[in-house]
Amino acid sequence: MRRRELLAGVGSAGVIAGAGAVAASGVPSVDELLGRESDQPEPEEPLEVETVDAPGSEAGTATVPASDRATFVDIFGTWCPPCVEQMPALAEANDRIGDEVLFISVTSESVGEDGSITRAELADWWDEHGGDWTIGLDPTAAVTERYLESGYPSAAAIDATGRLRWSESGVKTADELVAGIERALEADP
Amino acid sequence: MERRTYLRALGGTGVAGLAGCLGDVPGIGGDDRTVLEGNARGDPSHPVNGEEFPSFSLPDPLADETVSLEDYTDDRPFLMTFFYTSCPDGACPALLLRLRRVQEDAIERGYADDVGLLATTFDPNRDTPEALEEYAKQQGVDLEVGNWHFLRPEDNEAAKTFVEDDVGMPVERVEDHSALGHGEGGGNGTGESEGRNETNGTHGNETHGNETEANGSHGENRTNGNETHGNESETGGHGDGYAFTHYNLIVLVNEDGVVERAYPRAIDPQGGVTPEELVEDTKTVVDG
Numbered sequence: 271m272r273r274r275e276l277l278a279g280v281g282s283a284g285v286i287a288g289a290g291a292v293a294a295s296g297v298p299s300v301d302e303l304l305g306r307e308s309d310q311p312e313p314e315e316p317l318e319v320e321t322v323d324a325p326g327s328e329a330g331t332a333t334v335p336a337s338d339r340a341t342f343v344d345i346f347g348t349w350c351p352p353c354v355e356q357m358p359a360l361a362e363a364n365d366r367i368g369d370e371v372l373f374i375s376v377t378s379e380s381v382g383e384d385g386s387i388t389r390a391e392l393a394d395w396w397d398e399h400g401g402d403w404t405i406g407l408d409p410t411a412a413v414t415e416r417y418l419e420s421g422y423p424s425a426a427a428i429d430a431t432g433r434l435r436w437s438e439s440g441v442k443t444a445d446e447l448v449a450g451i452e453r454a455l456e457a458d459p
Numbered sequence: 460m461e462r463r464t465y466l467r468a469l470g471g472t473g474v475a476g477l478a479g480c481l482g483d484v485p486g487i488g489g490d491d492r493t494v495l496e497g498n499a500r501g502d503p504s505h506p507v508n509g510e511e512f513p514s515f516s517l518p519d520p521l522a523d524e525t526v527s528l529e530d531y532t533d534d535r536p537f538l539m540t541f542f543y544t545s546c547p548d549g550a551c552p553a554l555l556l557r558l559r560r561v562q563e564d565a566i567e568r569g570y571a572d573d574v575g576l577l578a579t580t581f582d583p584n585r586d587t588p589e590a591l592e593e594y595a596k597q598q599g600v601d602l603e604v605g606n607w608h609f610l611r612p613e614d615n616e617a618a619k620t621f622v623e624d625d626v627g628m629p630v631e632r633v634e635d636h637s638a639l640g641h642g643e644g645g646g647n648g649t650g651e652s653e654g655r656n657e658t659n660g661t662h663g664n665e666t667h668g669n670e671t672e673a674n675g676s677h678g679e680n681r682t683n684g685n686e687t688h689g690n691e692s693e694t695g696g697h698g699d700g701y702a703f704t705h706y707n708l709i710v711l712v713n714e715d716g717v718v719e720r721a722y723p724r725a726i727d728p729q730g731g732v733t734p735e736e737l738v739e740d741t742k743t744v745v746d747g
Contacts, residue, residue, distance in 0.1 A: 349597040352548055378556070378599045386596035410563050411556055411599055415734040418556060420726045422549025439549065 313432035317413050319376060319406035324393035326402035334406065334413050335428040336372035340454040342447075343417050344375040345424040348387055348395050352441045353423040357399040362444035364403045367451050371427075374404040378411040427454035504627030505708060507721045512539075512712045513625040517579065517610040520588035521595070526577065526608045532716040536744045537575030538737075540709045540725070541622055541630070543582035544594045547702060553726040554578075554707055555598045560734040561741050562601060571604050573745050579610040581618040581630050581703065586611060628723075631704040707731075711740055719744050 316333035323329040335341035344360055346353040364373050379386050387395065396405060408414050417426040419439035426437035427450045435457045436450035506512055516527040531537045538558055542551035558576045565571040580586040586594075591609045600607055612618035615632075622628050709725045709732065712718055720740055722732040732740070 347552065347597060350549060350552070378559075380596040380599050384596075386593060409599060411559050411734075412563075414556060415560050418553060419728055420550065420731075421553050424549075 311433045311435070314416065314428070314434065316432065317416070319374075319408060319413060321374075322381070322389050322392060322405050322407060324396040324401065324405050327396070327404045332372065332374060332404060332406055334372070334374060334376065335432050336430075337432075338430065339371055340430050340451070340457075341372040341374065341428040342368075342451050342454070343413070343426045343428070345377075345414050345418050345422065345426070346375050347377050347379050347422055348392065349379060350422045354399060356423050356441045357401065359442055359444040359447060361400045361402060363447035363451065366444065367448050367455075368403055370455060371451060372404070374406050375401065376406040376408045376413045376417075378408040378414040380409070381407050425450060427451045429454045429457040431457075433457065504629075505706075505710065505721055505723065506627070506718045508718055510718050512710065512716055512718055515610075515621065515625065517612055517621070519608040520611050521592055521602060521609055522605075526575075526610055528716055531575050531712070532714065534714055535573045535575060536711065536713045536719070536741065537577055538709060538711050538741060539577040539579060540707075541579050541581055541626070541628060541705065543580050543703060544586050544590050545582065545702070550707055550726060552598055554709060555600065557709060557725060557732065557734045557737045558607070559598060559600055561738050562604060562607060564738045564742065565606065565745075566601070566604060568742070570742070570745050571606050574606060574741060576607045577610055578608070579612070579618075579622065581612075581622045581705065582615060583611045583613065583618050584615045626708075626710075628706050628708045630706075633702045633704055634700070709737065711737075711744060713744050713747070 314335065316335055316337055318331050318333050321327055321330050321332050334343055342363075344353075344356075346356075348354075360375070367373075377392075381387055381389060381392055392405065395401075406413070417434075417437060418424045419426075419437050421439045423441065424437060424439040425442055425447060427435050429435050435454040438446075438450065442450075512528065514528045516525055516529075518524075519526050538561060540554045540558060542554055544551070546552070555578060558578060561574065562571070562576055565574055580591070588611070591611065595602055595607075595609065612621050619630060622630050706723050707726045709722045710718055711720045711722075720732075722737070725731050725737075
């Protein structure tokens with residue numbers, strides 16, 4: 271059954287290089303093949319990120335994952351065409367379920383006067399692409415390292431205890447994003 | 460044969476490693492000299508643990524210097540990966556992220572001067588110095604630290620020669636990426652990969668006029684979407700009419716110029732190398 275999910279995932283992913291959709295489930299482990307449940311993930315330490323002033327986003331800081339609720343992280347870059355392609359689905363998912371989680375998009379690109387984009391340009395980009403939720407900066411790529419699957423964009427849903435419940439790379443639909451987020455909301459740690 | 464048989468062999472073995480084949484050189488596991496399909500990779504063509512990394516001397520246009528194997532031997536270990544900036548789907552950024560995280564760790568733990576981080580483009584025709592500089596910023600690379608070099612062979616032909624013939628990492632130019640969709644479904648290939656790549660995504664790609672410069676000889680790949688295996692990563696592309704199917708290879712080389720580890724499908728969630736693992740492996744070699 272695991273197997274079936276996996277195959278379906280790979281097929282429909284189609285989007286991203288390599289292992290697009292294999293995500294957290296991945297190739298079945300020995301435990302999975304033997305029917306043992308072993309996928310209780312470990313909680314992860316919160317990482318602090320700077321948030322920027324943009325539509326739906328205030329300048330300040332946030333922790334990823336949040337300590338008081340579930341978290342949805344979109345790992346993106348303004349340079350990344352599939353990330354742009356996914357923005358409408360993210361906006362819809364945020365409309366549907368964003369109130370229940372920390373809903374945040376994080377980029378590790380160099381933001382600033384010497385960077386590929388300034389904070390003001392990032393805010394404009396955000397506005398242009400319909401962004402209306404929190405943007406976080408990840409200059410050391412620590413958040414990206416933790417939550418990037420095989421490529422950009424990647425989506426991750428973490429439950430309120432900091433355990434990763436879902437992650438996949440590639441362009442997702444709003445339904446897929448919401449379903450992933452629900453896994454974090456429904457998780458019973 | 461070669462191309463086609465070769466790709467089919469890849470499909471059959473489905474393994475990361477790339478069945479011991481240098482580009483057009485015949486003689487892969489699972490080729491027509493055996494009855495059974497390959498059950499595992501043959502001798503990998505890229506160097507693996509214990510083998511010498513091939514000599515190189517390549518320009519870094521941003522630092523305006525030439526970087527050679529000899530700069531590192533008897534001095535410090537290095538990591539090398541291979542990419543192109545037009546990489547459509549984030550596979551190359553995922554490779555660079557791993558080197559970037561090593562750079563970050565090296566800064567934090569004080570070994571920035573004791574490791575080299577080399578990212579070699581196999582698309583120098585489009586990856587101009589300006590494009591590379593912009594890419595560095597997009598990927599958050601710190602060029603000021605001085606341990607990162609973008610290596611840019613003279614042109615795409617030279618790049619192919621270095622990457623395929625010297626290093627042994629096949630790179631396939633794909634001309635008509637619109638026929639391929641946006642990229643391949645995954646396929647982590649641990650021996651069960653046939654049939655898993657069947658479904659191509661069909662995301663809208665712009666179609667551009669074909670370019671006619673170097674490397675135009677691979678047109679036969681255009682309809683072979685399902686044979687360009689997921690492990691080697693993406694096909695499809697945005698802009699400029701061609702893309703590459705390539706392995707997501709990272710090589711960790713010690714100060715004797717000997718490969719400590721090759722990670723041929725580095726970005727795969729299973730069987731690849733996470734940034735954390737790469738950081739630890741690199742630190743171990745630096746300390747060793």
